[in-house]
Amino acid sequence: MLALIRFETRKVISQNKCLLGFFTIVMMNVIFVLGFFIKQNKPGHLNRMLGPELLKELFNTCVYVQTILSPCSIVIFPVLVSVIVSYVFAGEYEIGSLRLTMVRPVSRLRILMAKWCAVSIYLGLLLVMLLVTGILFSLPFMKASGSLIIIGDIFSLPQRFIVHAEGFESYSRIFFSYLLAWPMLLSISCMSFMFATMTRNFALSAILSSTVYLSCYVASLLPFLSGIHPFLPTRYMPFWKYVMLEKIPWDGAIFTDAIWTLAFSLVFFIIAAIFYEKNDF
Amino acid sequence: MTPYDGKTVLSCRNVSKSYGSRQILKDIGMEMCEGAVLGLLGPNGAGKTSFMKSILGLVYPDAGEISVFGHDISSKREQALEKVGAIVEAPVFPGYLTAYENLKYLSSLTCRIPKTKIMDTLELVGLKDVADRKVESFSFGMKQRLGIAQSLLPDSKFLILDEPTNGLDPHGIAGMRKLLRRLSEELKVSIMVSSHLLHEIEHICTHIVIIHHGAKILDASAAELSRMNETVAVTVRKIHSPLLREFQGFLSEQVLEDDEEFSILKYSIAPGQIPELVKKSVESGAEVYAVNHHKMNLEDIFIDMTSSGEKNACIDSF
Numbered sequence: 001m002l003a004l005i006r007f008e009t010r011k012v013i014s015q016n017k018c019l020l021g022f023f024t025i026v027m028m029n030v031i032f033v034l035g036f037f038i039k040q041n042k043p044g045h046l047n048r049m050l051g052p053e054l055l056k057e058l059f060n061t062c063v064y065v066q067t068i069l070s071p072c073s074i075v076i077f078p079v080l081v082s083v084i085v086s087y088v089f090a091g092e093y094e095i096g097s098l099r100l101t102m103v104r105p106v107s108r109l110r111i112l113m114a115k116w117c118a119v120s121i122y123l124g125l126l127l128v129m130l131l132v133t134g135i136l137f138s139l140p141f142m143k144a145s146g147s148l149i150i151i152g153d154i155f156s157l158p159q160r161f162i163v164h165a166e167g168f169e170s171y172s173r174i175f176f177s178y179l180l181a182w183p184m185l186l187s188i189s190c191m192s193f194m195f196a197t198m199t200r201n202f203a204l205s206a207i208l209s210s211t212v213y214l215s216c217y218v219a220s221l222l223p224f225l226s227g228i229h230p231f232l233p234t235r236y237m238p239f240w241k242y243v244m245l246e247k248i249p250w251d252g253a254i255f256t257d258a259i260w261t262l263a264f265s266l267v268f269f270i271i272a273a274i275f276y277e278k279n280d281f
Numbered sequence: 282m283t284p285y286d287g288k289t290v291l292s293c294r295n296v297s298k299s300y301g302s303r304q305i306l307k308d309i310g311m312e313m314c315e316g317a318v319l320g321l322l323g324p325n326g327a328g329k330t331s332f333m334k335s336i337l338g339l340v341y342p343d344a345g346e347i348s349v350f351g352h353d354i355s356s357k358r359e360q361a362l363e364k365v366g367a368i369v370e371a372p373v374f375p376g377y378l379t380a381y382e383n384l385k386y387l388s389s390l391t392c393r394i395p396k397t398k399i400m401d402t403l404e405l406v407g408l409k410d411v412a413d414r415k416v417e418s419f420s421f422g423m424k425q426r427l428g429i430a431q432s433l434l435p436d437s438k439f440l441i442l443d444e445p446t447n448g449l450d451p452h453g454i455a456g457m458r459k460l461l462r463r464l465s466e467e468l469k470v471s472i473m474v475s476s477h478l479l480h481e482i483e484h485i486c487t488h489i490v491i492i493h494h495g496a497k498i499l500d501a502s503a504a505e506l507s508r509m510n511e512t513v514a515v516t517v518r519k520i521h522s523p524l525l526r527e528f529q530g531f532l533s534e535q536v537l538e539d540d541e542e543f544s545i546l547k548y549s550i551a552p553g554q555i556p557e558l559v560k561k562s563v564e565s566g567a568e569v570y571a572v573n574h575h576k577m578n579l580e581d582i583f584i585d586m587t588s589s590g591e592k593n594a595c596i597d598s599f
Contacts, residue, residue: 003386003389003390003393004390006386006389007386007387007389007390010378010382010386011375011377011378014375014377014378015375015377016377095373096370096371096372096373097373097374097375099339099369099370099373100372100373100374100387100431101387101390102337102339103337103339103362103365103366103367103369104362104387104390104391105358105359105360105361105362105363105365105390105391106359106390107358107359280334280339280340280341281334281339281340
């Protein structure tokens with residue numbers, strides 16, 4: 001199994017499509033640094049909202065790396081995951097390289113698990129790279145450290161502003177939010193594997209996976225559709241945002257949402273395994 | 282399931298497979314012994330690749346049993362394929378890995394092997410000098426050679442090769458022939474090979490199986506096939522041809538040609554029986570004008586068997 005994971009990871013990391021993920025992170029950083037830089041010089045309504053004291057504190061590396069996580073983990077990475085997973089399974093099926101692994105004495109379930117592990121490692125690397133590049137890109141333009149100021153709207157949190165003190169308090173929140181964003185992406189990867197094994201078509205799988213995720217996410221934001229919210233996986237996936245609350249609800253929202261996310265992921269993965277196991281190749 | 286006797290590498294019984302209303306494999310059964318080189322022939326779309334995929338567990342048959350080295354492929358696939366190497370359709374490797382890396386990773390899925398063994402295998406297929414080159418820069422023929430190398434590793438005792446000579450140059454084809462011979466004769470590797478190069482198949486295979494429209498229409502050893510397809514054509518006056526058809530032990534199967542004056546009659550007999558046939562012909566009062574000995578090659582047999590009942594099949598197939 002380890003040999004299989006090593007092989008799949010090597011394939012994932014080496015292919016051009018995966019380098020696209022790292023390129024996307026650099027692009028996001030360029031856009032965000034520019035956005036922060038412009039806001040820093042023309043604060044506008046932010047000055048009225050935060051007041052001069054908080055505004056002075058706002059532009060630091062901690063706020064930057066925390067803020068960039070939101071669009072990346074909620075929009076950019078899920079789309080990227082859909083493409084990568086679709087390629088790793090459906091793409092390999094279409095070009096024929098999947099057969100090379102399948103004629104070896106390894107079970108299909110193991111192949112699927114190895115592919116999932118490889119994608120998981122890749123997603124972990126993406127998050128680490130986002131954190132590291134976030135620090136590197138923001139350092140020349142902002143304070144190296146400072147209080148972690150959370151603007152509630154950005155993270156769909158009920159509180160308008162949350163301020164975490166500089167030092168361990170801020171760093172631990174950043175660390176946990178990045179760490180908990182990982183299971184969210186893993187869950188999306190399970191969904192993508194489900195579509196990839198169902199369709200065995202790269203384009204179809206990538207489109208289906210990303211549109212289903214985005215539709216669910218948009219629906220889970222609309223209060224008018226609250227009746228369907230409990231059935232949407234996207235209602236539970238971004239539980240990493242709760243570590244930014246003043247008191248982290250480890251036993252509350254984080255625990256329940258994590259369990260729901262795990263349950264959805266398992267269902268997606270089991271469906272993927274059934275389709276993979278039952279189909280002819 | 283037949284118990285594994287240590288010599289039967291592959292055993293198939295009544296293997297059938299359908300996609301919707303189209304039956305692609307019809308009740309196929311066969312056995313392969315250790316060291317045999319089996320040529321699997323058939324026109325395009327006959328079901329050869331599907332049959333090979335069934336043996337490898339890539340396609341699930343609707344009915345029938347397949348066992349490899351005594352292990353049922355459906356319930357014990359991993360054990361069954363432990364010593365099996367295969368190329369199914371064209372081998373497609375991750376192009377961003379080198380030839381060496383591809384072999385290292387793929388063979389490690391079965392067991393770990395030393396670098397020297399990988400390099401030896403690359404040398405065997407003529408790719409040692411490009412071991413560290415990325416596969417994306419390889420030609421089709423080089424990829425085909427790499428496919429053969431991966432099928433040999435780590436220590437395959439049964440090779441399933443789907444058109445392995447595709448894309449190979451004449452040197453490559455000759456090399457492949459030598460390699461397959463060496464593997465079967467020296468290392469007792471059993472080989473199932475499908476190819477449209479019938480001349481090559483004729484030279485290297487000990488057994489021939491022909492599949493047509495999903496059904497097995499021929500399963501014979503090369504020696505049997507050679508005997509079965511020796512014919513003698515006797516040219517006599519047309520009025521005498523009924524006399525010759527009635528010989529006991531020399532039953533004429535068909536009239537090859539019939540014009541106003543002469544008939545050419547075909548007999549499936551060994552060359553040693555020709556004098557006896559001529560003697561009996563003359564004794565019966567028939568005037569014999571010519572006796573010709575024909576030996577059909579594999580291509581003749583293949584075309585004969587796969588185009589029966591299909592008028593102008595060879596021309597129409599284009």
